[in-house]
Every structure is written in C-alpha cells, then in structure tokens.
Amino acid sequence: MSLRRVTFAMSTRHFIYTLLVGLSLASFSLAADERPVKRAVGVVLFPGFEMLDACGPMEIWGNLKDQVTLITVAKSAGPVVTAQGVEMVAQKTFADCPKLDLLLVPGGFGVKKLIKDEETLIWLKQRSAQVEITMSVCNGATLLAAAGLLDGRPATTNKAYWKMATKPGPNVKWVTQARWVDDGNMVTSSGVSAGIDMTLHVVSSLFGQRTAERMADEIEHDWHRDPSWDPFAAKHGLK
Amino acid sequence: MSLRRVTFAMSTRHFIYTLLVGLSLASFSLAADERPVKRAVGVVLFPGFEMLDACGPMEIWGNLKDQVTLITVAKSAGPVVTAQGVEMVAQKTFADCPKLDLLLVPGGFGVKKLIKDEETLIWLKQRSAQVEITMSVCNGATLLAAAGLLDGRPATTNKAYWKMATKPGPNVKWVTQARWVDDGNMVTSSGVSAGIDMTLHVVSSLFGQRTAERMADEIEHDWHRDPSWDPFAAKHGLK
Structure with missing residues (x-):
C-alpha cells in the first residue's frame, strides 16, 4: 500500500x-x-374535575409507554375528588412537578371556583409557556381563557354549557362548531368524550397517523378524525 | 241524604x-x-386495571347522582395503580363493601394474575349472585369467565387480544361480532371504549331511553346504539 x-x-x-x-x-x-425521546405529559387535577375529561386522554397517553411519561399534578399531591365522586391521585404538586412537554387541562364544575384562583392561573401560565402543546378538554378551556392564554386565538369548549364556559374569555375567538380546535401550541376540545378524539389528533401530529390509528384500534374507539364533526353544537342550539 | x-x-x-x-x-x-330509589354501583379496581374500562362507565354512573351511588371497591382500600400508571382510589374493601345493586368489572393486563386469585373469584361470585346486573368491559369478562359466571351464556370481550381473553372461558358462548352482549343479568362489552356504549344501554334499560340520550349528549358521546356495531372484530381478524 x-x-x-x-x-x-x-x-x-x-x-x-x-x-x-x-x-x-x-x-x-x-x-x-426539540424532540424529547420521552415526552412528559402533565394532567392537571382539581376538586370537581370531570373524570372522563382527564381519563379519556390519559388512557391514550398512558398506553404510549415508550414515548410518554404520564404525570398527574395538583395543588396538593394525593387524592383529588372528581365531579363523579370517586378519587384519582395527583402524583405531584404544582411546586415539585418536573419539566413538562405537554400540558392537559380537564374541565368540570370545579373550574368555576378555580378561575378565581391566582396560584392556579399563574402556574398554568408559567407551564404553558414552557411546553410544546397546551391542551384542554371541555371547560378546561375556560381556565385557560381566565389565565389569558387564549386571548385573540381560536378555541372551543363544551357545548352544553357554552354561555357559562365562554364568559371568562371575552377576547377568545370561540368556535361553536368544532370537535376540537388546533391552534398550534394550543389545542382545545369540545365536551368530555371529545378529548379522546383531540388526543388522537395530537398523537397523530407528534408520532404519526399510524400510531394514532393503532391507539384508537387498541381501545376500540370510533375516532372522529374531522375536527368540524360536531352534532352537539346544533343539539345545544349553537348552529 | x-x-x-x-x-x-x-x-x-x-x-x-x-x-x-x-x-x-x-x-x-x-x-x-325491587327498584331501589338509589342503586349502588360497585366498580372493582385491581392493580393493572385499564383506566378507561372503569372511568368511561363511571363517568355516566357518577353523573346520575339522583339515581346512583358510585362505589369503587378493591381487595384493599386506597390507591390502586391503573395499567396506564396513574392511580385511582378504592373507597371500600371487598369485606366492607355495602350491598350492591350493580357490579362492574373492568379489564386490563392485571386480569392475567387475578384469574388465579381465589379471594377475588369467590367475592365476584358472591356479589354477582346478589346484584341486578353484572357488567364487564374488555377482558373483565375473562375474570367473570374464570369465576364460572359466564358458563353456557353468550358474552363478548375485547377483540385485540381475543384468544388470550377467551381462553379461561371454554364453556362460554363467546360472540365475536358485538359491541356488547346483553344476557339479562349479565352484560359484557367489547374493549375499553365499548364500555361507554354498553353503560348507556344499561342506563336506558333501567332509567329509560331519554335519560340515556341525555347522558350521552352531556358527555358529547357518539353513542353506538346497535350492539352488533363492531368494526374492530374484522380489524382483528375475527370475522
């Protein structure tokens, strides 16, 4: 050589x-x-949160074990009573919650009290600024609106209590006819079970359509892929 | 006069x-x-239960506050870890659980261990004999089958893990194509989200169609009213 x-x-x-x-x-x-190997999904719990608002999405996030770490977080750690009366456990407090990549805010009658709670609103603002996507289900959007996070942006909320849910967000561009509204880093869904469809949409954006389809099939869920599918708007006189 | x-x-x-x-x-x-003013609905929790199997139905039972008392029950009271990693609280133990009118058994990977657990199987048998309707979601039916509660009766279970789920029930008349199977005092549903449709069906039987429709609309759920609606059977090669 x-x-x-x-x-x-x-x-x-x-x-x-x-x-x-x-x-x-x-x-x-x-x-x-930019693309964490395992994303931390934080789900905010509070007294009177609507169980399915949180548990529908958590079913999917929790099944993505290789891609996601699921964390329940509340003002105080420990049991938190749902609007349905049974309790779920918050693993972390606002103070000791690790860095999050995704944030999910459920609704429920407990929101009514929480929109006046400065500690919660400030925490939501701080965390929302740090995550890739902030998501809400039902009148979880009311909480985001009260924190000023939806000002000037399109968003949706539950249809059965539309007037009450949208009142604390006079500057939000509320969309009446929507299963969910994807506004980039802010994705809001309609009432309760709509959170499952929205979650599959976000999973599809982050991990691909095939993963989302697999998740839907695994839980035998009839995924509404069209964000404008919303028969409940008309049912509640919003169309 | x-x-x-x-x-x-x-x-x-x-x-x-x-x-x-x-x-x-x-x-x-x-x-x-015969028709208790307020029915006690007991939901069995165990380590590794599938969250949505239990929380979908509980969302509806918990919203029927005037008609239903919702009770979570497990071998030990306190936090029980779901298959998704977060925890729900069991309010009652097998021993101190009050008289139930309805019994709901969710599925999940935890079933695999539980089908060999005599204490659980005996408790299920005893309680099932006392209630109006025993319900299962997903491979919760595997547990009922292992307890001998489905022998000679039509039932369904989840489609994704059909072989594994039906194995402990060789004498069950398994129905492959079904969102749920109503066999009187024994109502079994297909996988995970099918539990919501089954619950609405049972609510309709007990409290009338109008109440069930109201419950579905309130949670903005696209209720599949036809028990033979089941695209997942074919997807998993069962048709």
Whole structure:
C-alpha cells in the first residue's frame, strides 16, 4: 500500500468517524432540545374535575409507554375528588412537578371556583409557556381563557354549557362548531368524550397517523378524525 | 241524604282510602325490594386495571347522582395503580363493601394474575349472585369467565387480544361480532371504549331511553346504539 493510499484511507476513516460523531451529537441535541425521546405529559387535577375529561386522554397517553411519561399534578399531591365522586391521585404538586412537554387541562364544575384562583392561573401560565402543546378538554378551556392564554386565538369548549364556559374569555375567538380546535401550541376540545378524539389528533401530529390509528384500534374507539364533526353544537342550539 | 246514600258514600270513601293506602304500600314495597330509589354501583379496581374500562362507565354512573351511588371497591382500600400508571382510589374493601345493586368489572393486563386469585373469584361470585346486573368491559369478562359466571351464556370481550381473553372461558358462548352482549343479568362489552356504549344501554334499560340520550349528549358521546356495531372484530381478524 503506497503512502498516498494509506493517507487517503486514514483521512477517509477519520472523515467517516468525524461524520458519525457529528451526526450522533446532532441527533442527541435534537432529541434533547426539540424532540424529547420521552415526552412528559402533565394532567392537571382539581376538586370537581370531570373524570372522563382527564381519563379519556390519559388512557391514550398512558398506553404510549415508550414515548410518554404520564404525570398527574395538583395543588396538593394525593387524592383529588372528581365531579363523579370517586378519587384519582395527583402524583405531584404544582411546586415539585418536573419539566413538562405537554400540558392537559380537564374541565368540570370545579373550574368555576378555580378561575378565581391566582396560584392556579399563574402556574398554568408559567407551564404553558414552557411546553410544546397546551391542551384542554371541555371547560378546561375556560381556565385557560381566565389565565389569558387564549386571548385573540381560536378555541372551543363544551357545548352544553357554552354561555357559562365562554364568559371568562371575552377576547377568545370561540368556535361553536368544532370537535376540537388546533391552534398550534394550543389545542382545545369540545365536551368530555371529545378529548379522546383531540388526543388522537395530537398523537397523530407528534408520532404519526399510524400510531394514532393503532391507539384508537387498541381501545376500540370510533375516532372522529374531522375536527368540524360536531352534532352537539346544533343539539345545544349553537348552529 | 238517605241512610242508604250515607252508607254508600262512606263505603266509597273507605274503599278509595283503602285503595290509596294499599297502592302506596305496594309502591313502597316495590321501591324498597325491587327498584331501589338509589342503586349502588360497585366498580372493582385491581392493580393493572385499564383506566378507561372503569372511568368511561363511571363517568355516566357518577353523573346520575339522583339515581346512583358510585362505589369503587378493591381487595384493599386506597390507591390502586391503573395499567396506564396513574392511580385511582378504592373507597371500600371487598369485606366492607355495602350491598350492591350493580357490579362492574373492568379489564386490563392485571386480569392475567387475578384469574388465579381465589379471594377475588369467590367475592365476584358472591356479589354477582346478589346484584341486578353484572357488567364487564374488555377482558373483565375473562375474570367473570374464570369465576364460572359466564358458563353456557353468550358474552363478548375485547377483540385485540381475543384468544388470550377467551381462553379461561371454554364453556362460554363467546360472540365475536358485538359491541356488547346483553344476557339479562349479565352484560359484557367489547374493549375499553365499548364500555361507554354498553353503560348507556344499561342506563336506558333501567332509567329509560331519554335519560340515556341525555347522558350521552352531556358527555358529547357518539353513542353506538346497535350492539352488533363492531368494526374492530374484522380489524382483528375475527370475522
């Protein structure tokens, strides 16, 4: 082997080595900064939250074990009573909740009291600013609106209690006919079971259509893929 | 007024009075013995139960506050971890659970261990014999089958894990194509979200179609009213 060939072979090897290290570092940096390997999904619980608003989406997030870490968070850790009377456990407090990648706010009659609770509104504002996507189900949007997070943006909420749910958000562009509204980093869904359809939509955006279809099939859910599908708007006199 | 007319008037009044008292007693006895004013719905929790199997139906039972008392029950009271990782609280133990009118058994990967657990199987058998209707969601039916409660009866279970779910019930008349199977005092549903449709069906049987429709509309749920609606059977090669 000539000296020239050896030099060439070495520099080629060096080039490939440098390339591989570079690529690996680049992908690591991408994974760490933009596309976390495992996303932390925080679900906010509060007394009187609507059980299915939280549990529908959590069923799906919790089944994505390789992609997601599911965290329930409340003002105080421990049992939190649902609007249906049974209790779910909040694993973390507002204070000790780790960094989140996705934030989910359910609704329920408990929202009425919470829209006046400064501690909750401030926490929601701070966390929402840090996550990729903030999601709400039902009048969870009322809470986001009260925190000023939906000002000037399109959003939806539950149809059965539309007037009450939209009142604390006079500057929100409320959409009456929508299963969910995707406004980039803010995705709001209609009432209760609509949260499942919205979650599948977000899963599809983050992990691809195939993953979302698999999740829907696994829980034998008839996924409404069209965000404008909403027979409940008319049923509640909103169309 | 002649004596005859007075006697007639008195006996008519006496007759009406007796009739009213009788009717009122009869309706009281019916209410107390056969149609309890408020039914106690017991939902069995165990480590690794599928969250939506339990929470879908509980959303509806919990919203029927005037007709239903919702009770979560497990071997031990306190937090029970779901298959999705978060926890729900069991209010009662098997031992201190009050008399139930309806019993709901969710599925989940935890069933695999539970079908060998004598204490659970015996408790299910005892309670099932006392209630009006025993319901299961997903492979909750596997648990009922293991307890011998479905022998010789038509039933369904989840479609994604059909073989595994039906194995402990060789004497069950398994129905592959069904959102749910109503066999009188035993109503079994297909996987996960099918539990919501089944629950609305049972609510309709107990409290009328209008109440069930109201419940479905309130949670903005697209209720599949046809028990043979089941695209998931074919998707999982069962048709």
